[in-house]
Amino acid sequence: GNSVTQMEGPVTLSEEAFLTINCTYTATGYPSLFWYVQYPGEGLQLLLKATKADDKGSNKGFEATYRKETTSFHLEKGSVQVSDSAVYFCALGPRSNTGKLIFGQGTTLQVKP
Amino acid sequence: GAVVSQHPSWVICKSGTSVKIECRSLDFQATTMFWYRQFPKQSLMLMATSNEGSKATYEQGVEKDKFLINHASLTLSTLTVTSAHPEDSSFYICSARDRGAGANYGYTFGSGTRLTVV
Numbered sequence: 001g002n003s004v005t006q007m008e009g010p011v012t013l014s015e016e017a018f019l020t021i022n023c024t025y026t027a028t029g030y031p032s033l034f035w036y037v038q039y040p041g042e043g044l045q046l047l048l049k050a051t052k053a054d055d056k057g058s059n060k061g062f063e064a065t066y067r068k069e070t071t072s073f074h075l076e077k078g079s080v081q082v083s084d085s086a087v088y089f090c091a092l093g094p095r096s097n098t099g100k101l102i103f104g105q106g107t108t109l110q111v112k113p
Numbered sequence: 114g115a116v117v118s119q120h121p122s123w124v125i126c127k128s129g130t131s132v133k134i135e136c137r138s139l140d141f142q143a144t145t146m147f148w149y150r151q152f153p154k155q156s157l158m159l160m161a162t163s164n165e166g167s168k169a170t171y172e173q174g175v176e177k178d179k180f181l182i183n184h185a186s187l188t189l190s191t192l193t194v195t196s197a198h199p200e201d202s203s204f205y206i207c208s209a210r211d212r213g214a215g216a217n218y219g220y221t222f223g224s225g226t227r228l229t230v231v
Contacts (some may be wrong), residue, residue, distance in 0.1 A: 034220075
């Protein structure tokens with residue numbers, strides 16, 4: 001079945017450091033891929049998405065490229081800020097309009113000043 | 114953009130009572146809504162998929178008589194935790210999909226409900 005695997009956290013970085021959070025997936029067909037961010041005590045916010053192979057999603061300095069050959073969707077940011085501290089979830093969704101999201105286990109990012 | 118309103122944001126109830134959580138799509142119609150449960154420092158566990166006008170589809174291991182889901186309109190789904198017990202304490206999050214979204218569909222999440230059963 002479909003599944004998503006994220007790198008284990010927590011990830012602790014200093015401000016302005018480069019961030020990579022790895023995400024790989026297993027899926028049948030051609031899913032869409034998402035990154036969501038969850039701040040403490042809140043729901044999830046969509047950070048970025050890609051709907052087909054080689055697409056690059058980007059938002060707020062974060063980027064991720066849909067790599068079909070390596071079944072990956074790694075999240076990157078060139079210079080993190082303290083305000084980026086949160087839990088990041090990689091997710092996989094079907095291309096149909098009725099399917100459900102499959103989440104990775106989440107990666108906690110802590111950015112120190 | 115699409116907004117999903119979830120209420121209450123937190124609730125404390127006594128063991129044995131029932132609690133209702135509402136999830137509303139404010140500016141779009143949601144044919145499908147999803148209910149998740151999240152334990153501390155863990156990922157989201159899908160509990161059920163709620164379809165407007167029909168019975169919810171529950172994931173394996175989720176008690177449908179315990180967690181009642183009603184999706185009576187295109188903008189409202191409710192989750193009722195019946196006869197709550199301390200082990201039901203958790204963070205519950207709903208998500209909705211825009212009925213009008215095409216290939217570029219999106220899932221919008223509510224802000225979550227922290228349920229504490231004492």
